[in-house]
Amino acid sequence: MTQMNMIQALNSAMDVMMARDASVVTMGEDVGYFGGVFRVTEGLQRKYGPHRVLDSPISEGGIVATAIGMSINGLRPVAEIQFADYIYPAYDQIVSELARIRYRTGGEFNAPVTIRTPCGGGIRGGQTHSQSPEAVFAHVCGLKVVMPSNPYDAKGLLISSIEDDDPVIFFEPKRLYNGPFDGDPHRPAIGWSSHPKGDVPDGHYRVPIGSAEIVRPGKQVTVITYGTMVHVCIAAAESLGIDAEVIDIRTIVPLDEATITASVKKTGRCVVAHEATRFAGFGAEILSIVQEECFWHLEAPIARVAGWDTPYPHAFEWEYFPGQTRVAAALKATMEAA
């Protein structure tokens, strides 16, 4: 075990996989010589060479397209898209190609590509460096979509993603890179060293794709969330003194519906929270599932907490971000209803 922040944990996952499997390569803007703008690939090029840790041109469409071609030729590419906000030039290659190669060839070809990309706000990134587009990819059949909330899961899930024979879009909430963030930007930042999930095994291990985790057991209300909001929701519930059961879904596709519905059936109350915009956000899908599967167990309407349906404004980042106040309001409303 070593104390790692999320960047170090992701770097360790890459290192472990590149050492174990010669077919693992990584590519992206600034990932090679420089080690990535967030340092996730630091040291990898020196260790594994410029053929396996490729600096790419500023061409997301080209990065994903060539990664697909490499995967057809037996490699397991990990493509980094520098910010999730930059992923759209690659959208056609991801949606129409990557996601469907297994399907359209009747299973004869498959494309084991992992696309790593930092997402989310809270770093003064403005509207082009803060987006959380997971719902856009969750809607596409054939993609697995993952978003860890801590270093331990980040490493275990990245290893599972690279080993997966299907394509995975791996979102990294960049506000969590250096420490768990509870939504309050005015308190001094804390690191991962004081968090149990900052203890990360040095070697190979997996966190399975498709498995949620109950990160805080509770009896009164189920909070279903992922990414940065995991930490915000725990803090909000604890400051209100509400015994919330907080579920970190960890994987958006495939979704661990069983863990979600078992918890809501137990508590009878449910709040869904994410940082992404609310309208047609992934929370709407979770809400529908809870409504369909747990309706007769519900004692209150299901509440949703999300970013506003606007682009992420640079000057009003904290008014936009669904912080503890917004989560607390939803928790209170849910607890007070009926």
Next chain:
Amino acid sequence: MSAIRTRLHVPRAPARPGEKSDFSYVQISPAGAVARPDPNAALAQTLYLADEMVRVLGDDHRAVGPWDPHLAPSDLELGLRYMLMTRQFDDRMHRAQRGGRITFYIKSTGEEAVSVAAGMALRPTDMMFPGYRNQGLQMVRGQNLVDLMCQLLSNSRDMCKGRQLPVMYHSKDARLFSISGNLATQFPQAVGWAMAAAIKNEDTLCATWLGDGSTAEADFHYALLFAQIYRAPVILNVVNNQWAISTFQSFAGGEQKSFAARGPGYGIPGIRVDGNDFLAVYAVTQWAAERARMGAGPTLIELVTYRAAPHSTSDDPSRYRPKDDHESWPLGDPIDRLKSHLIALGEWSEEREAKLQKECEEQVNAAWREAVTHGTLTDGPRLDPGTMFEDVFKDMTPHLAHQREQLEAELAQQQQDAEKKDQ
């Protein structure tokens, strides 16, 4: 009256319905006139190839000049056979669509050399990322006609399990990547495949094809960019058949400069070749393959040809170009030209040609009779509709398994309702 005149230039097709065909815009070099540089030549020594037109077969049907690949008559005969088979297959499948047996078809009539000659110039270990009008590659790679037809029929033996539009074949064994149906996406993917071959130090290369119209997609740019940066062992083929459905190639940017000339702009040799000259296509492909194998990187080839067929069975070209346009096409027909060459060599005759044609026709008809026994869209054996939930992922997710159960219940209900009605 205003003195302002618009400066927007909107390209015009050279001839529309009712007008006389005009191919004066096609720059044609005499056969044998273009020099052949060493395949390892520096870019600067190849620049003229993007503007000239490599041609080997002269008007007298003799092979001339430095690009003559000196193929044995048996290879020429094989090329003729593949091209005739492609044309027979196309004609028969086009009729099958007209007869309502398949939903859709795309012919490659008039462009057979583009695929067949290139396919023959490559090694069986070389990978191909074809477009949707490259059926000649399927023939060269020995794809079973029945398998191809079952794909077209979306029947119980369809390699795509009923998921793809007709003509979107694939074969892992034959090293033919899946045809997408989206345009140009295969171009940068092929570059990635070739990059992987180089990363793994393998002695293989990759070839890919798209149309003049598709060069307008960003994927074309990605492909040339990455191919040049990493010197990928890849052959990038632009099949300039003049038309993207009704849109003339000038709308893809072909008016002032050849498509081959895009290559040098990226640092890649571009070769413009007579796409209906079997020997010329073979020769430039061989040159590009040799260049790739010696580590000198990619080549962009523009194959100048003419789409004699409609874009697809859903298209009617008489609405946007002169009816007999193809007959005035200055580069002729690839099958006629190779046949005339073989006859000029004293290796072929009209009788043998007729016999070969008949043979191809019989093979195609026999394959069709077998293919339909595996079902058509309207009758005969079908795949279980529940298979639509397979291969979304390697292992079916619980949520898809649940949807499959829902479909099964829905189908059972429909059957029950139908039985009730019959009683």
